[in-house]
Amino acid sequence: MTMTLINELLGIKYPIIQGAMAKISTSELVSAVSEAGGLGVIASGGMTTEQVREEVRKTQKLTDKPFAVNVMLMMENRDDIIDVVIEEGVKIITSGAGTPKPYMKRLKEAGVIVMPVVPNVDIALKMEKLGADAVIVEGMEAGGHIGEVCTFPLVSAATQALSIPVVAAGGLSNGQSLAAALALGAKGVQMGTVYLATKECPVSDAYKEQILLSNETSTVVTGRKNGAPVRNIRNEMTSHYLELEAKEVSRDELEALTIGSLYKAVKEGDMVNGSVMAGQIIGTISTIKTVQELHDEILEQYRKVSLPKI
Incomplete structure (x- = not known):
């Protein structure tokens, strides 16, 4: 069959x-x-x-x-x-x-x-x-x-x-x-x-609220220059990352910015410095x-x- x-x-x-x-x-x-x-x-x-x-x-x-x-x-x-x-x-x-x-x-x-x-x-x-x-x-x-x-x-x-x-x-x-x-x-x-x-879903209430407030233009991709692209909802962390990326700082310096950032978003509800990973489909939610x-x-x-x- x-x-x-x-x-x-x-x-x-x-x-x-x-x-x-x-x-x-x-x-x-x-x-x-x-x-x-x-x-x-x-x-x-x-x-x-x-x-x-x-x-x-x-x-x-x-x-x-x-x-x-x-x-x-x-x-x-x-x-x-x-x-x-x-x-x-x-x-x-x-x-x-x-x-x-x-x-x-x-x-x-x-x-x-x-x-x-x-x-x-x-x-x-x-x-x-x-x-x-x-x-x-x-x-x-x-x-x-x-x-x-x-x-x-x-x-x-x-x-x-x-x-x-x-x-x-x-x-x-x-x-x-x-x-x-x-x-x-x-x-x-x-x-x-x-x-x-x-x-x-065991994420912070702030994370869920951010999903509801976002639309299809709310995400940004970091890490393209280093060959490790990641899509997140745009915030201060991603803006700072992209600024550093444009200046071609070292990969170690960029990684230092993101250490623990997913935990900050998922568990602590930090929507400013956290890595708020989400896809472009958020506009439908x-x-x-x-x-x-x-x-x-x-x-x-x-x-x-x-x-x-x-």
């Missing part, structure tokens, strides 16, 4: 994956997404190995539905995190910031579905050749660390070039964008920013909902999509 959508591969109700957001995608949000029919994804970035194990076990207590762990392959403890995934019986991973090649044999033997997040088709083809089960192609409209290709051309090219399922990510938040992604040939979507405005309400709304919008006859 030909797979129609990614939820068939993953054993979930809807073809919706929650993007992994460092310091945000923990058991509280992840379990809520999985319980509501999507795929919750634990963001292991910045966690110790034992913290990852703890989050996996917490999530397993909160839901019996499938969930994933995102493994950032530049992390020093990546080997240990892969061990935790296998030891704790997690059956799905997403990966980024490196190649999963050294771990593919072990992961496949353990029955783990591997879905790398990639910024272009060349890398997607390499992941397919390695034996990835699917790829998540993320356009530069996304929040956080991004590539340089927009979502629509990236998804269009990837679905033509690959034989494995393609999941669209970047700039997606509602039923209309789900319909658009599937129309381009994607088998599902990954959404991140839209979950920031959910009741279960106007209310705080539960994850279940969000999914219900997305599916209702999707089912109402009708295209004019040509």
Whole structure:
């Protein structure tokens, strides 16, 4: 049987994956997404190995539905995190910031579905050749660390070039964008920013309020000159960063400006000096909902999509 959508591969109700957001995608949000029919994804970035194990076990207590762990392959403890995934019986991973090649044999033997997040088709083809089960192609409209290709051309090219399922990510938040992604040939979507405005999301109230107040022009990309572009909501920190970047100061000096900045935004509610990561889709987000309400709304919008006859 030909797979129609990614939820068939993953054993979930809807073809919706929650993007992994460092310091945000923990058991509280992840379990809520999985319980509501999507795929919750634990963001292991910045966690110790034992913290990852703890989050996996917490999530397993909160839901019996499938969930994933995102493994950032530049992390020093990546080997240990892969061990935790296998030891704790997690059956799905997403990966980024490196190649999963050294771990593919072990992961496949353990029955783990591997879905790398990639910024272009060349890398997607390499992941397919390695034996990835699917790829998540993320356009530069996304929040956080991004590539340089927009979502629509990236998804269009990837679905033509690959034989494995393609999941669209970047700039997606509602039923209309789900319909658009599937129309381009994607088998599902990954959404991140839209979950920031959910009741279960463990970010500061100030962060959630900033999401509601922002629009599609509120974000800015820092780090392009150093080859590490990141999309944030514009504030004093990003303005200072761009000023220093224009003066071509050292990478160390730029990194010093951002140390701890994500924690400041997520936990302390510092919208001035914090790194308020969000995608360009924030202009479509106007209310705080539960994850279940969000999914219900997305599916209702999707089912109402009708295209004019040509």
